[in-house]
Every structure is written in C-alpha cells, then in structure tokens.
Amino acid sequence: MMRVLRTIPYTVIRMSRDYITLLLLLVVPIILITIFYFVLGDLKNQYGDPAFYDTAQLMTLVFQLFGGSIVIAHIQDDLFSPRRQRLMVAPMSRPFYALSISLCGMLYSIFLGFLLFLFTGIGLKVEWGNGFWVMYIIGLLAVLSSLVSLILIFAVKNFKLAERLSEVYGIGCIVLAGLFFPIPDYTVITFINEYLNPLLLAANAIGYAQSNLFPDAYIYMIRLGVGIVITFIIVFVLGRRKI
Amino acid sequence: MIASLNGIVKRYDSKLVLDYIDLDINEGQIIGLLGPNGAGKSTLIRCLTGMETVNQGNVTLFGDGKKPFQNKNKEKIGLVTQEISIFPELTAQENANFFAGIYGLKGEVRKRRVAEALAFVGLAEHTKGRAQNFSGGMQRRLNIACSLVHDPKFLIMDEPTVGIDPQSRNHILQAVKKLQRNGTTILYTTHYMEEVETIASEVVILDKGQIITRGTVQDLIRNIQHEERIKVEVSHPEEVSLESIQALPDVKQVIKDGNQILVVSSANSGHLDRILTIIKEDSGVVGINVEKANLEDVFLTLTGRTLRDGGSA
Numbered sequence: 224m225m226r227v228l229r230t231i232p233y234t235v236i237r238m239s240r241d242y243i244t245l246l247l248l249l250v251v252p253i254i255l256i257t258i259f260y261f262v263l264g265d266l267k268n269q270y271g272d273p274a275f276y277d278t279a280q281l282m283t284l285v286f287q288l289f290g291g292s293i294v295i296a297h298i299q300d301d302l303f304s305p306r307r308q309r310l311m312v313a314p315m316s317r318p319f320y321a322l323s324i325s326l327c328g329m330l331y332s333i334f335l336g337f338l339l340f341l342f343t344g345i346g347l348k349v350e351w352g353n354g355f356w357v358m359y360i361i362g363l364l365a366v367l368s369s370l371v372s373l374i375l376i377f378a379v380k381n382f383k384l385a386e387r388l389s390e391v392y393g394i395g396c397i398v399l400a401g402l403f404f405p406i407p408d409y410t411v412i413t414f415i416n417e418y419l420n421p422l423l424l425a426a427n428a429i430g431y432a433q434s435n436l437f438p439d440a441y442i443y444m445i446r447l448g449v450g451i452v453i454t455f456i457i458v459f460v461l462g463r464r465k466i
Numbered sequence: 467m468i469a470s471l472n473g474i475v476k477r478y479d480s481k482l483v484l485d486y487i488d489l490d491i492n493e494g495q496i497i498g499l500l501g502p503n504g505a506g507k508s509t510l511i512r513c514l515t516g517m518e519t520v521n522q523g524n525v526t527l528f529g530d531g532k533k534p535f536q537n538k539n540k541e542k543i544g545l546v547t548q549e550i551s552i553f554p555e556l557t558a559q560e561n562a563n564f565f566a567g568i569y570g571l572k573g574e575v576r577k578r579r580v581a582e583a584l585a586f587v588g589l590a591e592h593t594k595g596r597a598q599n600f601s602g603g604m605q606r607r608l609n610i611a612c613s614l615v616h617d618p619k620f621l622i623m624d625e626p627t628v629g630i631d632p633q634s635r636n637h638i639l640q641a642v643k644k645l646q647r648n649g650t651t652i653l654y655t656t657h658y659m660e661e662v663e664t665i666a667s668e669v670v671i672l673d674k675g676q677i678i679t680r681g682t683v684q685d686l687i688r689n690i691q692h693e694e695r696i697k698v699e700v701s702h703p704e705e706v707s708l709e710s711i712q713a714l715p716d717v718k719q720v721i722k723d724g725n726q727i728l729v730v731s732s733a734n735s736g737h738l739d740r741i742l743t744i745i746k747e748d749s750g751v752v753g754i755n756v757e758k759a760n761l762e763d764v765f766l767t768l769t770g771r772t773l774r775d776g777g778s779a
Contacts, residue, residue: 229567240555305549314537315568
C-alpha cells in the first residue's frame with residue numbers, strides 16, 4: 224500500500240505535464256466560453272437572466288464528460304502497454320496502483336472543472352449559486368465520466384476503440400440533452416435525460432439549487448450518485464479480471 | 467542457486483512455445499540466452515518472472531519453489547524490458563525515483579541509489595532532462611537504470627540493445643560486466659551473438675522453444691570447431707622458414723601464397739604467438755588474420771540455420 228502511495232506524486236506530475244489534455248479540457252473550453260460571452264452579450268433567457276449564464280454552466284459541465292480520457296490514457300499507458308511488464312514484476316499491488324491512477328485522474332478532472340468554475344464565476348461573473356454545491360456536483364459528474372471510461376477500457380480489447388467509445392458517450396450525452404439541435408419529445412429520450420444522462424442530471428442539480436429548490440436538486444444529485452455506485456460495481460468486476 | 471526452471475512447458479492455445487525447459491542460473495553468472503526471433507526467449511523470461519503461468523513444470527527463485535513470485539523474491543529481481551518502459555513525461559531522476567519507491571526504498575537510501583543508478587548508466591549529467599527529449603540510446607540506458615535502482619541480486623535483460631547506436635551499446639555491455647563484478651547475476655537475452663561472446667560466462671542457445679545447447683563460449687565453439695586458419699601477411703615471404711612452422715605440434719598445413727603465409731592447425735592450438743615469433747625472425751609481419759568459429763557457426767552447425775534471421779544458411 225505504501226509503495227503505491229509513493230507513486231502518486233509522479234502520477235500527478237505526469238498528468239500536469241500532459242499538455243494536450245490541458246489544452247482540450249481547459250484551454251479550449253475557456254476560449255469557447257469567452258467567445259460565447261461576447262456573442263451572447265446582454266441577451267436574456269426566458270427567466271430574465273443573462274442567457275450566457277446557462278451556456279457557460281453547460282459548457283463547464285460538458286467538458287467534465289470528457290474528463291475520463293485522462294484516466295483511461297494513464298491506465299492504458301501503465302497497465303496495458305509494455306510498461307505493464309515492469310509493473311507486473313514489481314513488488315506492488317497492481318489493482319491498488321490502478322485505483323490510485325483512477326483517483327488521481329478523477330481529482331485532476333475535478334480540478335480542471337474547478338478552474339473553469341473559477342474562470343466563469345470570477346472572470347465572467349456567471350451566477351452559479353452555492354459554490355460548494357456546484358463543485359460537489361461537478362465532482363460527481365467527473366467521477367461518473369471517469370468510471371464510464373474505465374468500463375470501456377476494461378470491456379474492449381482495443382484502446383483506440385475505448386477512446387472512441389468514450390467520445391461517443393460524451394457527444395451522445397450532449398446530443399440527447401438537445402444542445403446541438405432540438406430533440407423530439409419521445410418517451411425513451413425523456414426517460415434517458417431525466418434518469419440517465421449525467422449532463423442533464425448535473426445541470427438540473429445545479430439549476431434547482433440556484434432556484435433554492437433543494438429537494439429537486441437532491442433528487443438529481445442522488446441519481447448521479449446511483450450512477451456512480453452502479454458504474455463502480457461494473458468497474459470493480461471488470462477491472463479484477465483485466466488487471 | 468538464483469533461479470531454476472524445471473521441465474517448463476508453455477503453450478499459447480495449441481502452439482508449443484517452451485518445450486520442457488530445464489535451466490539453472492547460479493549466483494554471479496552472466497547467462498547469455500541466445501536465439502533467433504521467435505525462439506521463445508521472451509516467453510521464458512515471462513515464465514521466469516511470473517508474468518505468465520506455465521502449463522507444466524516448476525519455477526524456483528532464490529531457493530523458493532512454493533511461492534517463487536511473492537514480493538520478498540520480486541524485490542531481488544530487476545527486469546530490463548525489451549521495449550523501453552519508462553515514463554516519457556518524467557525526468558530521468560523522477561523515473562528512477564518512481565521505481566525506487568515501488569521497490570520500497572526510502573529517504574537517504576533512495577536518494578543515494580537513484581544518483582548511483584543514473585551515474586552507473588552515464589546519465590548523471592542528465593538527471594533533470596525529460597525522458598521524452600532523450601535519444602534512443604539514452605532512453606535505453608534510463609530503462610536499465612530504472613531496473614537497477616533497487617540493487618537487484620538478479621537482473622534479467624531482455625534484448626536491451628535493440629535499435630541503439632554503437633556507443634550506447636558498448637556502454638551497456640561494459641555496465642553489464644561491471645554489474646557482474648559487483649556480484650549481480652544476469653540473464654541476458656539477445657539475438658546478437660557478438661554481445662554474448664563479449665559478456666557471457668555461459669551461453670544457452672534456444673531454438674523453437676528448446677534449449678539446444680549450453681556451455682561457455684569456448685566450449686560451444688570447441689565442440690563444433692576442428693581447425694583454425696591463421697593468415698600472416700609478411701614483407702619477405704621467401705625468407706620465412708616454413709619447416710619451422712610445420713614442425714609445431716598440431717599444425718596440419720603451411721602454405722605460402724604470394725606474400726601471405728597460411729597456417730592450418732587444430733582448433734585452439736594456441737600457436738599464434740609461436741608462429742609470429744618464427745616469422746619475425748626471418749621477415750617483417752605486415753598483417754594478420756585468424757579465422758575462428760563463432761557462436762553463429764555453433765548455431766548454424768546445430769540447427770542448419772543462421773541465427774540472425776532464422777533462415778537457411
């Protein structure tokens with residue numbers, strides 16, 4: 224256990240030096256949100272609030288959907304590449320090591336979400352409501368996305384395919400949420416968005432909390448939590464077989 | 467005894483990769499495991515280190531045949547992987563520190579061992595450089611440093627010099643010899659016979675999953691070699707006393723061909739010095755060439771194929 228703990232600083236250093244990920248999950252959203260800030264200007268939504276607030280919040284949440292790419296890239300590099308041999312002969316628990324990488328990746332993804340939250344909240348004056356609640360929900364969303372990505376890397380043999388599928392997961396959630404184009408009012412899609420789509424679960428949890436409708440906010444938060452429990456069980460079962 | 471493989475059989479589906487392998491590795495040896503691509507060298511290493519389960523047979527490490535792959539034994543093993551398996555985003559020092567940590571090194575000992583391992587492979591000047599900016603040879607050397615940082619008793623090197631420049635290759639071979647002098651036992655796999663000839667105290671030749679022969683380089687060559695040919699280029703061939711050379715024991719034939727004297731004698735007769743002395747009494751020596759058998763010839767003799775490509779000779 225102690226040996227795995229000693230690897231954590233190096234995992235964090237490696238993640239922080241992965242500039243492509245920083246570019247895609249931090250710089251790109253900052254640029255996009257800034258563009259929307261200028262494009263939407265003083266435009267108001269149906270409740271009379273600046274329309275930019277909704278866009279900025281959704282954009283921040285959208286990029287959390289892709290945070291799982293950090294975890295799967297590092298799991299692939301360390302446990303499904305030639306480096307695996309060296310770790311297999313080392314006197315260290317591989318499952319614990321995989322867990323430490325996953326936790327580091329999740330925390331890193333949450334940290335990037337926190338930076339976006341700060342940028343939009345302080346830099347662009349977006350009204351988020353209770354900051355702790357927002358970070359809690361962003362955290363749940365990041366954890367769930369990482370777990371979904373882990374399921375994909377453990378379930379398929381090809382890393383590239385797992386990567387593509389995790390992108391399908393992210394883009395699929397955005398499409399179903401109706402952010403690209405209006406989604407027809409089908410029962411199945413409504414059910415998915417109400418109970419399964421993590422993007423809308425997180426957005427609703429934050430939105431209801433902003434309106435002080437905490438009982439509703441809790442319901443969406445609990446749905447996110449149930450998703451985490453279910454995906455964690457699947458990751459645990461698949462991971463034991465693969466690592 | 468450092469390690470022992472007894473009757474190891476390994477199959478991938480119906481393909482037999484290791485066929486009843488028996489191998490003992492004693493303390494302080496450099497065992498050169500030689501064989502063409504696909505001979506089973508890497509699989510043998512995977513079985514020896516517990517990365518693969520064997521279909522049949524036993525592995526014993528450090529005298530432990532019951533639980534050979536428990537952490538206590540793993541701590542004494544270092545593995546230099548065939549493919550470079552370091553972290554490109556980390557510096558040389560951070561890489562070595564990572565591996566020192568997973569082998570349980572702490573505090574001052576860890577600091578000292580990291581510095582020693584990097585200095586040992588000639589990277590003391592590059593500790594702060596990121597691995598991704600290193601040349602292929604430097605990355606190979608860092609790959610070795612990461613395997614040495616915990617000072618293993620038994621170092622397994624799986625083709626550590628593939629695709630690197632001659633300078634780095636020489637550096638690695640010298641480091642291997644130095645390690646042996648410091649008491650490390652080394653299993654060195656390669657398909658470059660020159661490397662094995664340079665460093666190995668014992669050679670094991672593997673082909674199609676079977677050990678086809680083992681022994682010292684000299685023993686293996688002696689077993690297949692019956693004569694050696696010494697060619698001496700001289701300045702005044704007409705003045706050389708061929709009779710004196712012919713009179714030496716085990717000399718089979720002496721031929722004068724232009725300004726060259728060809729001496730054919732039994733293998734390892736040890737006549738080179740004496741022949742040169744005789745020639746130098748009568749003439750000047752311009753050049754010399756001793757044609758001797760090598761491990762390539764051993765492999766060729768035993769399998770009918772060349773070592774490098776596994777094809778027919």
